[in-house]
Amino acid sequence: MSAVTQDTAVSTGRVARAFIYLLLILFALFYLLPLYVMGVNSLKPLQEITGGNMMALPATWTLEPWRAAWSSAQIGVQPTGLKPYFINSILMVVPAVAISTVLGALNGYILTKWRFRGDTIVYGLMLFSCFIPFQIVLIPMAVVLGKLGLAGTVPGLILVHVVYGLGFTTLYFRNYYAAFPTELVRAAMMDGAGFFRIFWRILLPVSGPIAVVSIIWQFTNIWNDFLFGVSFGGTSQPMTAALNNLVQSSTGVKEYNVHFAAAILAALPTLVVYVVAGRYFVRGLMAGSVKG
Amino acid sequence: MPTPVQADLRTRLQDWLPRLVLAPSFATTLLFVYGFILFTLLLSFTGSRMLPNWTFVGFDNYQRLFGLQHWQIALKNIAIFASLYIAICTALGLLLAIFLDQKIRGEGVLRPIYLYPMALSFIVTGTAWKWFLDPGIGLERVMHLWGWESFTFTWIKSNTMAIYCIVIAAVWQSSGFVMAMFLAGLRGIDNEVLKAAQIDGASNWQLYRRIVIPLLRPAFLSAFVILAHLAIKSYDLVIALTGGGPGRSTEMPATFMYSYTFTRNQMGVGAASAVIMLMTIAAIMVPYLYAELKEKK
Amino acid sequence: MGFLDIRNVTKSYGSVQVLHDVDISVAEGEFLVLVGPSGCGKSTLLNMIAGLESVTSGEIAIRGRVVNGVHPSKRNIAMVFQSYALYPNMTVAQNITFGLEMHGTPRAERERALADVAKLLQIDHLLDRKPAQLSGGQRQRVAMGRALVRDPDVFLFDEPLSNLDAKLRVDMRTEIKKLHQKLGTTIVYVTHDQIEAMTLSTRIAVMYRGHVQQLGTPREIYDTPANVFVATFMGSPAMNILPARVALRDGVPHARITDAEGAERLLRFSQPNLAGWDGRDILLGIRPEAITDPEGADRKSGNIQGLANRVSVTEPAGSDTFVTMVLSGRDVIARMRADASVGPGQDFDFAVNMDKAVAFDPQSEERIAP
Numbered sequence: 001m002s003a004v005t006q007d008t009a010v011s012t013g014r015v016a017r018a019f020i021y022l023l024l025i026l027f028a029l030f031y032l033l034p035l036y037v038m039g040v041n042s043l044k045p046l047q048e049i050t051g052g053n054m055m056a057l058p059a060t061w062t063l064e065p066w067r068a069a070w071s072s073a074q075i076g077v078q079p080t081g082l083k084p085y086f087i088n089s090i091l092m093v094v095p096a097v098a099i100s101t102v103l104g105a106l107n108g109y110i111l112t113k114w115r116f117r118g119d120t121i122v123y124g125l126m127l128f129s130c131f132i133p134f135q136i137v138l139i140p141m142a143v144v145l146g147k148l149g150l151a152g153t154v155p156g157l158i159l160v161h162v163v164y165g166l167g168f169t170t171l172y173f174r175n176y177y178a179a180f181p182t183e184l185v186r187a188a189m190m191d192g193a194g195f196f197r198i199f200w201r202i203l204l205p206v207s208g209p210i211a212v213v214s215i216i217w218q219f220t221n222i223w224n225d226f227l228f229g230v231s232f233g234g235t236s237q238p239m240t241a242a243l244n245n246l247v248q249s250s251t252g253v254k255e256y257n258v259h260f261a262a263a264i265l266a267a268l269p270t271l272v273v274y275v276v277a278g279r280y281f282v283r284g285l286m287a288g289s290v291k292g
Numbered sequence: 293m294p295t296p297v298q299a300d301l302r303t304r305l306q307d308w309l310p311r312l313v314l315a316p317s318f319a320t321t322l323l324f325v326y327g328f329i330l331f332t333l334l335l336s337f338t339g340s341r342m343l344p345n346w347t348f349v350g351f352d353n354y355q356r357l358f359g360l361q362h363w364q365i366a367l368k369n370i371a372i373f374a375s376l377y378i379a380i381c382t383a384l385g386l387l388l389a390i391f392l393d394q395k396i397r398g399e400g401v402l403r404p405i406y407l408y409p410m411a412l413s414f415i416v417t418g419t420a421w422k423w424f425l426d427p428g429i430g431l432e433r434v435m436h437l438w439g440w441e442s443f444t445f446t447w448i449k450s451n452t453m454a455i456y457c458i459v460i461a462a463v464w465q466s467s468g469f470v471m472a473m474f475l476a477g478l479r480g481i482d483n484e485v486l487k488a489a490q491i492d493g494a495s496n497w498q499l500y501r502r503i504v505i506p507l508l509r510p511a512f513l514s515a516f517v518i519l520a521h522l523a524i525k526s527y528d529l530v531i532a533l534t535g536g537g538p539g540r541s542t543e544m545p546a547t548f549m550y551s552y553t554f555t556r557n558q559m560g561v562g563a564a565s566a567v568i569m570l571m572t573i574a575a576i577m578v579p580y581l582y583a584e585l586k587e588k589k
Numbered sequence: 590m591g592f593l594d595i596r597n598v599t600k601s602y603g604s605v606q607v608l609h610d611v612d613i614s615v616a617e618g619e620f621l622v623l624v625g626p627s628g629c630g631k632s633t634l635l636n637m638i639a640g641l642e643s644v645t646s647g648e649i650a651i652r653g654r655v656v657n658g659v660h661p662s663k664r665n666i667a668m669v670f671q672s673y674a675l676y677p678n679m680t681v682a683q684n685i686t687f688g689l690e691m692h693g694t695p696r697a698e699r700e701r702a703l704a705d706v707a708k709l710l711q712i713d714h715l716l717d718r719k720p721a722q723l724s725g726g727q728r729q730r731v732a733m734g735r736a737l738v739r740d741p742d743v744f745l746f747d748e749p750l751s752n753l754d755a756k757l758r759v760d761m762r763t764e765i766k767k768l769h770q771k772l773g774t775t776i777v778y779v780t781h782d783q784i785e786a787m788t789l790s791t792r793i794a795v796m797y798r799g800h801v802q803q804l805g806t807p808r809e810i811y812d813t814p815a816n817v818f819v820a821t822f823m824g825s826p827a828m829n830i831l832p833a834r835v836a837l838r839d840g841v842p843h844a845r846i847t848d849a850e851g852a853e854r855l856l857r858f859s860q861p862n863l864a865g866w867d868g869r870d871i872l873l874g875i876r877p878e879a880i881t882d883p884e885g886a887d888r889k890s891g892n893i894q895g896l897a898n899r900v901s902v903t904e905p906a907g908s909d910t911f912v913t914m915v916l917s918g919r920d921v922i923a924r925m926r927a928d929a930s931v932g933p934g935q936d937f938d939f940a941v942n943m944d945k946a947v948a949f950d951p952q953s954e955e956r957i958a959p
Binding site for chain 2: 028031032034035037038049050052053055107116120122124125126127128131134136138139140143163164166170194195196223224226227231240243244247256260263264270271275278281282
């Protein structure tokens with residue numbers, strides 16, 4: 001999105017422009033507001049929230065809510081903080097992203113450069129799997145994970161996320177490789193390179209951008225997933241499930257400041273990715289929406 | 293017809309290798325997606341309760357499902373939610389995109405601000421808005437403290453209005469993404485076409501209404517499809533924001549399915565509701581994907 | 590048996606047949622050009638020789654070995670692609686030697702081969718660059734280098750010049766021709782550009798709708814096109830085709846046509862075999878350069894016919910001036926010397942070289958004379 005042209009043929013008057021700027025800034029505030037509220041209130045002692053103004057900056061700055069959210073908040077029955085769940089999420093996300101991206105790359109390569117009769121159907125079936133409501137697979141997945149002895153484990157969650165992420169990674173790589181000149185593959189074939197060698201030497205070296213897109217997309221999706229985490233997480237629940245547990249718990253005083261700190265902690269990895277590689281993030285969203 | 297010639301071994305292996313490598317992914321998809329859909333479909337015709345059992349009961353579950361007031365609330369809510377969510381996101385996204393496309397200084401700052409909520413999970417979004425909309429500590433109280441004593445904003449505690457809180461939070465989360473899609477669409481329009489229209493004497497308003505917006509048709513379609521499928525799948529946001537409450541007033545098909553299947557031990561009914569959800573999404577996605585794939589060929 | 594034999598080769602996709610019974614034998618050192626409009630099947634045929642597409646029926650043999658079903662890398666062929674297909678992530682040197690590396694050639698030998706080819710193509714100074722840093726002509730050279738280094742039995746060129754600008758295309762054309770003359774390699778070259786076909790080839794196969802319309806030397810193709818398609822496809826401006834009727838005068842066949850005013854005119858044929866067509870309609874083919882001003886007429890021709898006619902348009906093109914007139918209701922182009930003084934609306938005495946005239950059957954459009 002960064003390389004798009006700023007040149008537009010439309011010209012606007014001075015008043016209209018002032019109005020446009022005003023509106024754009026108002027909306028920027030609307031989008032920033034919740035983040036501001038979370039940030040500010042996570043740095044206040046509790047009584048400043050319950051007794052004070054949510055919009056105000058802290059009178060006493062404190063990191064205590066962050067410490068509590070990380071290591072001592074009551075989640076479920078244990079006062080463990082989010083730390084173990086953060087670790088669960090990491091243990092789940094890293095292999096799931098890696099496996100689904102590698103498989104997606106191979107699939108995309110095959111579906112564009114080694115086409116065979118019926119490949120469009122294969123692709124169509126894989127593509128549709130991106131859009132099913134996951135409720136439709138919850139029951140059989142619970143049964144299968146139980147049978148495999150993977151229910152409530154991190155490997156179980158990895159399996160689930162790989163399976164339901166494949167459609168997207170395949171889509172990304174397929175669309176990317178479709179634009180890659182087939183003549184290059186043919187040239188390499190005539191040079192004597194085989195299936196894997198062509199992939200490794202010719203396609204992979206130029207796959208950087210789409211790999212980043214795929215990794216970011218998968219990372220964001222899997223990190224942010226709640227339904228599978230809460231359904232199959234068992235004792236290895238991810239961050240999102242833990243955050244919800246913490247916020248929804250009906251026992252004791254509601255420690256809003258801790259909730260806010262926890263929410264930011266849960267959002268932090270994806271936010272960091274967004275800030276660092278926003279360009280790729282946007283590209284992933286677009287590629288996932290404008291299909292083809 | 294001359295006899296077909298035998299390929300050498302390596303060539304034949306090379307012919308099969310791609311399909312072999314693709315096979316595990318495809319088999320997994322067949323089993324875990326289409327096999328599971330079949331499983332759930334079959335289950336929806338059984339009298340399963342806490343665990344699957346295979347006594348077939350015909351369409352009983354569907355009959356019961358549509359007789360349940362709970363489900364009717366969920367359907368009504370999804371209708372309200374989906375239509376408002378899609379309409380507002382599209383309108384807002386288009387507006388912001390058109391405004392941002394006016395050679396705006398600071399576009400590079402504004403664009404990521406509009407878009408960052410998409411990086412957050414619905415759980416985080418829900419948590420943030422839950423407290424922001426809470427009359428006790430959130431917006432209402434802030435207004436009171438700022439001196440607007442008569443201000444009331446208690447939608448989230450209201451049976452009839454809580455669903456709109458979900459719309460607000462969801463729009464906050466997704467509209468920036470729609471903006472990005474429209475912006476890309478706008479930037480993809482040939483400037484010469486716009487210049488030609490201006491030379492033909494079109495005003496800015498006519499330019500957008502008659503030329504630009506019609507040209508954005510593909511972006512509209514994509515936005516609709518993505519938003520519709522996000523709306524129907526919405527589970528996390530409801531759980532985090534209202535938990536389906538107050539009472540059952542913000543129950544949606546996704547939360548209905550989960551609670552009937554896993555906490556109320558009505559697996560047959562839960563499966564039936566999942567099938568209805570799938571069919572709704574399929575009705576939107578299948579024609580779209582079919583058209584996209586066909587075009588590509 | 591030739592060096593490269595294409596025997597009764599057909600290609601079908603499902604029920605659609607895109608190549609019909611192609612039968613071409615190429616001798617060692619020959620430069621065969623497959624030419625035709627897009628969709629004529631020329632690229633399909635080339636890909637089949639390369640092994641990139643399967644052969645539906647028939648045989649392809651290189652040096653007497655049937656290669657149907659043999660992997661492209663084992664046919665000892667090399668190919669230059671339209672887009673050059675240079676590996677973007679590798680340097681020029683790596684691009685050129687990749688094929689040798691894949692075939693397990695030792696490093697020292699690869700280096701030597703690379704040096705030879707680089708010198709031959711004058712790309713020594715580019716070896717460490719990436720393809721993105723090269724100009725179009727340089728990429729073209731690298732692509733040829735990649736083919737040459739393999740020292741293959743047959744070179745395949747797939748429209749290699751179509752991505753270059755007009756001037757560079759002419760230069761590279763000469764370059765390729767020189768290379769062929771120097772190395773004496775066997776080349777099959779696909780193009781849609783009839784000038785490339787004429788200038789480069791030792792033989793041309795003109796293809797249309799999956800059929801080889803004519804196979805012959807450039808001279809044969811140009812002077813005695815097998816049918817109306819070949820006649821109009823080869824040559825620029827295209828051969829004039831106009832309806833005529835054969836009429837005998839003193840036993841000699843003449844072409845009866847009408848001029849711009851609709852008045853009847855007779856042009857004597859040089860081909861006596863047309864006497865059998867007396868009174869029947871034909872299509873008369875005359876190349877633009879066979880209709881000139883009288884001073885520019887071919888002195889060696891034994892049959893120059895005068896033809897006065899009204900000029901409709903003149904187009905000075907620098908080296909020549911093209912003049913359009915109407916004959917038998919069709920626009921006919923004549924090619925004059927640049928300094929011929931002729932203007933639109935003027936009546937002008939043209940000289941028609943009937944030695945070069947060709948006649949076609951109006952039904953089958955096949956050539957009937959000469």
